[in-house]
Amino acid sequence: MSAANGAGARPAVEVRDLCVSMIGSGVPIVSGVSFDVAERETLGLVGESGSGKSTVAVALLGFARPGLEITGGSVRIGEVEVLDLKDEALREARGELVSYVPQDPAAGLNPAHRIGTQLREAFQVHEKLGKNELRGRIEELLKAVNLPTDKQFLRCYPHQLSGGQQQRVVIAIAFACRPRLIVLDEPTTGLDVTTQRYILETINDMAANFGASAVYVSHDLPAVAEVAARTAVMYAGRIVEVATTEQLFSQPRHPYSAGLLNAAPSAHQANRLVGIEGRPPRPGHWPQGCSYAPRCPHARADCRQAVPPLAPTESGSLVRCLHPMAVSDGGVLRLVPSPKPEVKGGEALEIERLVADYGGRQILHEVGFAVKEGECTAVVGESGSGKTTLARCLVGLHTRWDGEIRLDGESLRQGARERSREQLRRMQYIFQNPFGSLNPTMTVAENIEEPLRHFESLSRNERRAKALEVLGTVHLGEDFADVLPGRISGGERQRVAVGRALVVNPEVLVCDEITSALDVSVQALLVEQLRDLQMQRGLTMVFITHNLAVVRSIAQNVIVLQTGTIVEAGSVEGVLSAPKHPYTRQLLEDLPTLDPAEQATAGGAK
Amino acid sequence: MEASTAPTTAVAPPRAKRGGRARRILGQAVSTWRGKVGLGLTLAVVAVAFLGPLVGGSPLELMGAPFSPPGGEAGLLGGDALGRSVLARTLHGGWRILLVAAAATILAIAVGAIAGVVSAYRGGKTDSFIMRSVDVLLGIPQLVFVLMLLSVIGSKTWLVIFAVGISQAPQVARVLRAAAQNVSERDYVKAVAAWGVPPRVVIRRHVMPSLLSPLMVESALRLSFSIILVSGISFLGLGAHPPNPDWGVMINENRVGIAANPWGVLAPAILLAALAVGTNMFSDAIARSSLASGRAGDPSLELFVTSSTDPNDPQPLQEVPE
Numbered sequence: 001m002s003a004a005n006g007a008g009a010r011p012a013v014e015v016r017d018l019c020v021s022m023i024g025s026g027v028p029i030v031s032g033v034s035f036d037v038a039e040r041e042t043l044g045l046v047g048e049s050g051s052g053k054s055t056v057a058v059a060l061l062g063f064a065r066p067g068l069e070i071t072g073g074s075v076r077i078g079e080v081e082v083l084d085l086k087d088e089a090l091r092e093a094r095g096e097l098v099s100y101v102p103q104d105p106a107a108g109l110n111p112a113h114r115i116g117t118q119l120r121e122a123f124q125v126h127e128k129l130g131k132n133e134l135r136g137r138i139e140e141l142l143k144a145v146n147l148p149t150d151k152q153f154l155r156c157y158p159h160q161l162s163g164g165q166q167q168r169v170v171i172a173i174a175f176a177c178r179p180r181l182i183v184l185d186e187p188t189t190g191l192d193v194t195t196q197r198y199i200l201e202t203i204n205d206m207a208a209n210f211g212a213s214a215v216y217v218s219h220d221l222p223a224v225a226e227v228a229a230r231t232a233v234m235y236a237g238r239i240v241e242v243a244t245t246e247q248l249f250s251q252p253r254h255p256y257s258a259g260l261l262n263a264a265p266s267a268h269q270a271n272r273l274v275g276i277e278g279r280p281p282r283p284g285h286w287p288q289g290c291s292y293a294p295r296c297p298h299a300r301a302d303c304r305q306a307v308p309p310l311a312p313t314e315s316g317s318l319v320r321c322l323h324p325m326a327v328s329d330g331g332v333l334r335l336v337p338s339p340k341p342e343v344k345g346g347e348a349l350e351i352e353r354l355v356a357d358y359g360g361r362q363i364l365h366e367v368g369f370a371v372k373e374g375e376c377t378a379v380v381g382e383s384g385s386g387k388t389t390l391a392r393c394l395v396g397l398h399t400r401w402d403g404e405i406r407l408d409g410e411s412l413r414q415g416a417r418e419r420s421r422e423q424l425r426r427m428q429y430i431f432q433n434p435f436g437s438l439n440p441t442m443t444v445a446e447n448i449e450e451p452l453r454h455f456e457s458l459s460r461n462e463r464r465a466k467a468l469e470v471l472g473t474v475h476l477g478e479d480f481a482d483v484l485p486g487r488i489s490g491g492e493r494q495r496v497a498v499g500r501a502l503v504v505n506p507e508v509l510v511c512d513e514i515t516s517a518l519d520v521s522v523q524a525l526l527v528e529q530l531r532d533l534q535m536q537r538g539l540t541m542v543f544i545t546h547n548l549a550v551v552r553s554i555a556q557n558v559i560v561l562q563t564g565t566i567v568e569a570g571s572v573e574g575v576l577s578a579p580k581h582p583y584t585r586q587l588l589e590d591l592p593t594l595d596p597a598e599q600a601t602a603g604g605a606k
Numbered sequence: 607m608e609a610s611t612a613p614t615t616a617v618a619p620p621r622a623k624r625g626g627r628a629r630r631i632l633g634q635a636v637s638t639w640r641g642k643v644g645l646g647l648t649l650a651v652v653a654v655a656f657l658g659p660l661v662g663g664s665p666l667e668l669m670g671a672p673f674s675p676p677g678g679e680a681g682l683l684g685g686d687a688l689g690r691s692v693l694a695r696t697l698h699g700g701w702r703i704l705l706v707a708a709a710a711t712i713l714a715i716a717v718g719a720i721a722g723v724v725s726a727y728r729g730g731k732t733d734s735f736i737m738r739s740v741d742v743l744l745g746i747p748q749l750v751f752v753l754m755l756l757s758v759i760g761s762k763t764w765l766v767i768f769a770v771g772i773s774q775a776p777q778v779a780r781v782l783r784a785a786a787q788n789v790s791e792r793d794y795v796k797a798v799a800a801w802g803v804p805p806r807v808v809i810r811r812h813v814m815p816s817l818l819s820p821l822m823v824e825s826a827l828r829l830s831f832s833i834i835l836v837s838g839i840s841f842l843g844l845g846a847h848p849p850n851p852d853w854g855v856m857i858n859e860n861r862v863g864i865a866a867n868p869w870g871v872l873a874p875a876i877l878l879a880a881l882a883v884g885t886n887m888f889s890d891a892i893a894r895s896s897l898a899s900g901r902a903g904d905p906s907l908e909l910f911v912t913s914s915t916d917p918n919d920p921q922p923l924q925e926v927p928e
Contacts, residue, residue: 395800416802424802437793441815447794450811454801500797 011036012213013060013181018073020055020064027284029068030055030237034310037181042207042214044228044245046221046260048519049490050280052237057185057217061098062090078180096126099174103186105166108173109158115169116154122176137176144209145172145202164195168202175206182207182214188223192382192546197590200226219519221264222549222592225249233257236281236291239310243317253313253324255296263524265549267576267591273553275525279489290321298323340556348373348540349394349407349427349508356386356393356401363389364401364564371508371557376534376541378551378572380587381561387544388432390561391512394542395429407508425455428501432513434493438485438500444471445481448500455504470499474529491522495529502533508540515550527554548591552576560584628818634895641891647884651877655704658697665690665698665851673866683869687859688849696873699851703840703878706767707832713771714828718778719814719821725779726786727809737783743776752839761844770835774828785820789813819896826889830882837878853878 013036020030030052037043047053055068062082064070075082077097085093094100102108110118119138123129129137139149145168147153158166167187174182184203188196204227207214218224224231224245231248233241233256241254252258262274278295281287287294289304296303303322310320349371356364363386371377381387392398394405396416405412407427413419428451431437438447448467452458458466468478474495485493494514501509511530515523531554533539543555551558551572558575560568560583568581579585635641663681668689670679676692678684683692725736743751752769759765789795790813798808839845840854848855853874860870 396802397796397800416800417804419802421802424800429797429800431793431797433793437797439794439812439816441818450798451801454798454803 012039012041012078013037013215014074014076015056015060016074016076018056018059018075019071020052020059020068021071022283023067023069025284026071028071028237028286029283030059033073033234033237033239035232035239035242037213037215039213040208040211041230042204042216042228044224044231045215045217045234046219046224046231047234048219048260048280048521050236050282051234053217053219053234054185055237056234057183057215058100060181060183060215061094061100092126095122095179096177097179098181098183099177099179101167101170101174101182101184101187103189105163105170105187106158108170109166111158113157114154115156115158115161116151119154119169119173119176122173126177141172141176144175144206145169146198147172162195163191164198167191167195167199171199171202171206175210175212178210179212182212184214184216186218186220187216189218189220193548193587193590193592194382196223196592200592203227220592221249221260221520226592233260236286237283238291238307238320239318240292240320241317242310243315243319247315247317251315253315253317253319254292254321255298255325256292258325259295259521263521265520265524265527265547265553266593267549267552267588268593270552270572273524273527275523275528276521277525279491298325346373346408347371348375349542350405350409351394352404352406354390354393354401354403354405356389356398358389358398358400362564364393366403367561367564367566368403369559369566369569371540371542373507373540374534374538375557376531376543376555377557377559378555379542379544379559379561380546380548380551382546382587384563385561386564387546387561388512389564391429391510391542391544394510395427396424397429421455425504426506427508427510428504428506429510430494430497430501430512430514433517434490434497434514435517437497438493440484440486443482443484444476444488444496447485447496448503451500451504466503467499470503471496473502473533474499489522491518491526494518494522494526498526498530498533506539508542510542510544512544513546516546523550530554548576548587560587628822631819631822631892631896635888635891638891638895640887640894644884644887644889644891647880648888649884651700651881651884652704654697654877655700659701662694662697663691665695666849667691667694673860673863673870675867676869683873684867686856686867686870687863692856692860692867692870692873695851695856696853696877699853699856699874700877702846702850703833703836703853704881706763706845707770707829707836709767710770710774710832710836711825711829713767714774714778714832715821715825717772718775718824719782719817721775722779722782722784723786723809723813723817726783727790727805727813736779740776740779743773744780748773748835749838752835753842753844756839756844761839761847766836766839766845770832770839773835774831778824778828781820781824782817785817786813789816792816819892823889823893823896826885826892830885830889833878833885834882 015036016034018030018033019028021028033056035043045053045056055065058065059070060075060082062070062075062085070083073083080093080097082093082098119141120134123134123137142149147165147168161169171187187203188199191199200223203214203216206212216224216227228245230242231245232239233248233254235256241248241252241257243253248257249261252261259276263276265271265273276295281291287304289306290296290299290308293299293303300323308320308322310318313319313324347370351370352368354364354367355362367390369377379387379390389398393401396412396414396419399415401414407423410423412423416424439450442450445464445467448470449463452463452466468481471478471480476492476495476499480488480492480496485496515526518526527550530541534541545551555572557570558572559566560575560581562583568575568579568584575584576588579588636645669681669691670685670689672685672687672689674685674689676682676684681691681693683696686692686695721736721740725733751773755769756765795808795812798812836845837854840852841858843855843858846852846855848859856874857871864871
C-alpha cells in the first residue's frame, strides 16, 4: 500500500486539503481533508452522523450540496483536476471519470423508466455504441453484478425489484463507463445483512475486475472492514486517522477510533459496550484545538491549544492526535464481558399460537414463546419477518390477531382500548424511530408527563417532579426538561422515549429496533443504559432487532423469526454459538465482523 | 451505575419558548414583502371599517341630489342614488361585512377542522361517512347553496354566517384531513394510542396542535373567501337591509349612476378588492413561511432533521439505517 506514504507510483486518486464551507457565513464543514487512493484500491471513509463524510463523498465529484461550496483544495483523478472542471466538462467527467452510488438505490433510478432503458442510457451518454455491442456490454455488466440478463428482467421497472437488486443495478450503472473512481455513499445501509453481504462482495469483485479505485463511505465499521484495504476515520470535518483496515481495527491509535470500536457490538462475544458520551461539535462550534478533546478520556491541556497535525506514526498510519494511544492499548479493547441479570422464577409474558394478518396477508404464523421476569428476550429477523407486527400485537396497536398473550398470567385483549389501565401501564413500548415518537410540539418534560396524565392522577408539580427524576435516570438531566425534541440529537431523543416509558414503572418493556436509527457510539450508551435499568429494576424486556451483534450484548434468550415463523429459539449463547437452523447460520455468516479472528469463527460455523 | 464513562449532560440545548411556533411563523410571514403588503392592505381596510363609523358623518341623511358629483354638497366622494354621502356610507359600511365574514370563517374552520381531523384519525366507516358528506356539499356551488338557504329561510345575519361558514367547511375538511392523516401515522400519536387514551383526547392534545400551520393558512384563505361571499350576498340584496350602509349593497344601489358619480361604486369596490387581495397575499405568505420553517427544522413538519434548527446550518440529515 505505497499510497499511504506517497512512495512509489503516483496514486490514482489524490485529494489534498479539501475544504467545504457554508456559503455566506463561511463556516467550515470539511477542513483540510487529504488522502490517496491507489488503483484497484478501496478506501473506507468512516464517521458518524454529521462528521462530514458524505460532504467529502460528493466533493469528489466536484459537487457541494445546496448551501455549501468547495472553498479549496484539489481532487485529482488520474490526470484530471476535478475541481477545475466547469459545467459541461464536469458533467462529462461524471460517469466516465468518477461515478457515485447513493445510499438509497431508489434515488439512483428513475421510477418511470425500465431497467434496460436506464442501463442503455448510462452507456450512451458518453459514447455511441452499436446495438449488438451495447447488448453485449449490458449483459457483461449484469453478469458482473450477478443479475439476470434476460429480456424480462430488462423490461422491469425499478419498483419490481428488491432493494438489493436495485442497488446492484445502480452499481452496474456506476461501473458502466469504467470510471477511474467510484464513490459509494452508504450503499448498504438500508439493506438486510444477507443482501448487504452480496452487495459488499459485488463491490469488491467489480473494483478488482474493472480496475477502478473506490471510496466507500459508511458509518458501519464491520461493513467497511469487509471491503476496504485502508480506512480513514472522520470526525468533525477532519480526518483523524488513516491506517490499513487491519491495523485500524486491531490497534486504533486515535482515541476516537478506539471509542468507535469499543462501541461496536459483536455477535461472538457478549461485551459491555462502551459508548462515547457527549456529541460531536456542530459546524461553526468546533472547539479550539483537537475537535475530539471535549469528549476524549485521554485529553490533556495541550490538546486544546491547536489542531494537531495528521502525523505519521511508527506503525505507518496517520493520526491527528498529540498523544496517540500506544500500540499495546489496542489489546485492552472490548474485554469486559457484559453482566448477566438475575432471572426470577415467574413468567412475565407468555405468547401462544399468535396469528396475525395485515391487509389480508398472514404475517405471523403460530408464534409462541415466554419471557421470564427480569429477562431480556431478543426477537431477530430481517425486514418482512413480522417482528414489528409481533411487537405491535403485544402492546395492542395491531388489533387483528388471534391466539393468546398473557401478561403475568392475565390474558390480554386485542386492542389497547379494550385492555385495563393497569395492564397497559405494566407493558410499555419504545418505538424504532426517535424522530417520530416524541410529540414535536411539546417539550421533553411534557412528553414524559404525558403517560402520567393518563395513568395516574397527580398534581402538576408531582408530574413535573417525576419527569425530572426520570430525566436523571436516563442521564439527561434537568437541563433538557424545557427543550423541544426538535432541538436534541437522535440518541438524546431515544433516551427521552425510554424515560417516557419508564415514568409509569412498567414491568415489561417492548423495544422495537430502538437503536437502528442511531450511531454506534450512541447505540452503545443506550444499550448499556437499558441493561443497567433491567438489572436495577428487574425489568422484563422484549428487544426486537435485525442486528444480531446487539443481541449478544443485551439479551439472554433469542428468537429467530423468518417470514412470521419462529425458526430457532433458545439461549443467546446456544443459538449464536451453535446455530441449528440454516437461516440463523446464514444470518450469522452474512454479518460483517470486525477482526480476522472473529471472521474465522464465523467461517467455522459453516 | 458502574458504566465506565461518567454519563453527564454536556450540552444544554436552548429552552422552548411558549407559543413560539405560531409567533415564529407569523413573524417570518410578515418579514417577506408578500406578507408586508398583504398585512398592510388588510389592516388598512380593517382600520377604515372600524374607525370609519367614529369619524364619518351620517350615512342616512339626504345631503343633495342623487349622484351629485364629488366635492359637492354630498361630501368628498359625492352623493349616492338617494343623494346620501358616499364617503359617510363607505366609512360606515364595512364593519358589518368584516364581522360576519370573520364569524363565518371561525365557523368554517371549526366545523371543517373537526370533521377533517376526526375523519382522518378514526378512519374506516367514520371516514367514509364524513368524506362522502363533504363530497356532496362540495358538489353544490357555494353561492347557490348560500342563496338557497337565504331565500328559503329569509335573510338574517345569523343565517348568512351559518350559510357562508358551512358552505366553506368542506374545503377546510379536505385540507385538514390530508394533514391529519399524515400526523395520525406518526409514532408519537400511536404511542399515546397504545396507552389506551380515548381518541378525542388524542385528537385534542396531540393531533390538533401539530396542525397549526395548515390551520393558520386555511384560516387566512377562508377569511378572504368569506369576505367575497358575504359582500356578494349583500350585493344581491340578501344580506344587509337598506337603508343600512353596506359595501355590497352600495355597489348594487349605485351602479346605475356609475357615469354620474363613479365613486358610489368605486369606493366600496376598491376597499373590498384590497381586503380580498390583502388577506389572500397574507395567507400565501403564511403558507410559504410555514413551509420554509418546516424545511429548516420546524418540529411540526420535520421528520429526520437533526438537532439543528438554525436555518443557516446545513447539518446533514441524520442517517437512518434500516
